[in-house]
Amino acid sequence: MTHRTIKPAPNIVQGTPLDAKALKRGKIFLNSYAPALRYTWDTGEAMGRYLAELKNGRLIARSCRKCERVMIPPRMFCERCFRPTDDWVYVKATGTVNTFSLCYVSWDVRRLKQPEIPAVIEIDGASPGMGILHLVRKVAPKDVRIGMRVAAVWKPPAQRTGSITDIAYWMPINRRSQRTVSAK
Amino acid sequence: MNERVAIIGVGVMAARPSSEHLSFKEMMFEAAQKAYADAGIDAHEVESFVTCAEDLTEGISIFDEYTPDQLGAVQKPMHTLTQDGLYGIADAVMQLRSGLVGLVVVEAHSKHSNxxxxxxxxxxxxxxxYNRPLDFNPHVIAGLEMNGFLHATGITQAQCAQVVAKNRTHALKNIAAAYPMNLRAEDVQSSPYLCYPLRDAEMAKSADGCVVVVLAGASRAQPSKSRPVWIRGVGFTNDSPTLESRDWIDAQYIRAAAAMAYGQAGIKDPVAEIDLFEVDDAYAYKELQHLVALGIYPQAVAAGRAVENGESGAAGKMPVNVSGGSLGIGHTLEASGLYRLAEIVCQLRGEAGPRQLPRAKVGLAQSWRGVPTTSGAVVILGR
Structure with a gap:
């Protein structure tokens, strides 16, 4: 039995140049579709309580008596011990920047002159490494530091909806006062 | 290598029309706790995890990333199949038989109410x-197939209605069922058409739920402790799905999947060798079409007669969907196949309570991914 030899394809592929005019004139067949996808998510016990407390202007965590961690956002199970968590614990709306980034391009790909400052904030009263991913404002980008102390700035009660955005943003704490600030 | 594989634990959440008291993670945690307790294992012993979910129904891309915490799978091998739960069982069987792992967990759930x-x-x-621009209700595919199937086989609309009555009546004895109802075929036949010849009442209603299954190689499945139910055969296939040219009469994907599973299990005569069947009934006619493809009836028309004369009822000689099926329990997305499987495990262990069958030594669970697919799986279990 002999193997047929297959002639290799030429290295250069001759393409057809396209421009907007060709598309407009219907020279090319395209098919488009706009999906209609809408979702809701049951928040259940842990997320539900967390969001309700955000609406109250408070942060709540769950603790595991076995590994003694205080976890935020709260969860009904400890992923390390694989057992139910035990107690609700209020924690402070202050914390320490664990890591941050300066983002110069918005989510819809616009170049930003002033960067957004997403940060993971370790919450006072929760276990080390337990934090909230949120936004830091009211600080010059060059002054943001890992280890910086920050406090939540809450939206006014009437504007809160039971969402992570009920905290408007986080800002550096005045060293003399560690009280939570309210947005005007 | 090539160790026998057993199911040593099952955790089933009762299917319900909605489940707002639990997030999907909390639901999975509860089912996992049930399964691990049932298997008598600690989560830390599990070596590999498989979840079955579809990103588009979860509303979350790369859904694998949202599954480890609540199953005890942190820093363990874990992946998600975009398939029905029975494919997850096949996946676990292959992992165990490769000898790489000794204990695998499979999970699937539904948050359809969301x-x-x-x-x-x-x-x-x-x-x-080719299809979306026509803008029809996608359940039409079931109407098209049912019409082709009834026309070719001589099975009647009344017999399809009888499937609904049977399964929802079976569900009366299943506390995990969301839609138990003492129904007669006449009640079903007075329901309006969804897409002729398919009636509203012949489509399984959706439900939320979750099933977690623990599988082990023979050396881990100690008969005294874990009441093992052995996996004797697994098969899964896809047919050519093109709506323009698919087989509108026979469920070829199940015919081929069943051949794989029967071959592994050494089953020559499924009717004589299998005591109970849990098959996909997402639409009533599908139960009959799937039974025909499983080779249960020499003539397809006999599938219709069997439901009419009670042969496929709980008290019949070949019980089908004693659990209530998807019509009685509710259709639970990717978890549907695992609800079928869980019933077989329950029956084979003799733990089915009010719906326990007197003879339950070998059982078959079968799943279908729903419209518009031609993909399905078959699992054969034995004591």
Whole structure:
């Protein structure tokens, strides 16, 4: 039995140049579709309580008596011990920047002159490494530091909806006062 | 290598029309705790995890990333199949028989109540160029198939209605069922058409739920402790799905999947060798079509007669969907196949309570991925 030899394809592929005019004139067949996808998510016990407390202007965590961690956002199970968590614990709306980034391009790909400052904030009263991913404002980008102390700035009660955005943003704490600030 | 594989634990959440008291993670945690307790194992012993979910119905891309915490799978091998739960069982069997791992967990769930426009998501499964622009309700595919199937086989609409009556009546004895109802075929036949010849009442209603299954190689499955139910055969296939040219009469994907599973199990005569069947009944006619493809009836028309004369009822000689099936329990997305499987495990262990069958030594669970697919799986279990 002999193997047929297959002639290799030429290295250069001759393409057809396209421009907007060709598309407009219907020279090319395209098919488009706009999906209609809408979702809701049951928040259940842990997320539900967390969001309700955000609406109250408070942060709540769950603790595991076995590994003694205080976890935020709260969860009904400890992923390390694989057992139910035990107690609700209020924690402070202050914390320490664990890591941050300066983002110069918005989510819809616009170049930003002033960067957004997403940060993971370790919450006072929760276990080390337990934090909230949120936004830091009211600080010059060059002054943001890992280890910086920050406090939540809450939206006014009437504007809160039971969402992570009920905290408007986080800002550096005045060293003399560690009280939570309210947005005007 | 090539160790026998057993199911040593099952955790089933009762299917319900909605489940707002639990997040999907909390639901999975509860089912996992049940399964691990049932298997008598600690989560830390599990070596590998498989979840079955579809990103588009979860509303979360790369859904694998949202599954480890609540199953005890942190820093363990874990992946998600975009398939029905029985494919997850096949996946676990292959992992165990490779000898790489000794204990595997499979999970699937449904949060169907969270979907605001499920038909749009179903529409998304249609061919975007040839089918979607026609803008029909995707359940039409079931109407088209039912019409072809009834026309070719001589099975009647009344017999399909009888499937609904049987399964929802079976569900009366299953506390995990969301839609138990003492129904007669006449009640079903007075339901309006969804897409002729398919009636509203012949489509399984959706439900939320979750099933977690623990599988082990023979050396881990100690008969005294874990009441093992052995996996004797697994098969899964896809047919050519093109709506323009698919087989509208015979479920070839199940015929081929069953051949694989029967071959592994050494089953020559399924009717004589299998005591009970849990098959996909997402639409009533599908139960009959799937039974025909499983080779249960020499003539397809006999599938219709069997449901009419009670042969496939709980008290019949070949019980089908004693659990209530998807018509009685509710259709639970990717978890549907695992609800079928869980019933077989329950029956084979003799733990089915009021619906326990007197003879339950070998059982068959079968799943179908729903419209518009031609993919399905078959699992054969034995004591």
């Amino acid at each position: 979907l605001e426009n499920p038909n749009s998501i179903l529409n998304y499964a249609l061919d975007p160029v």
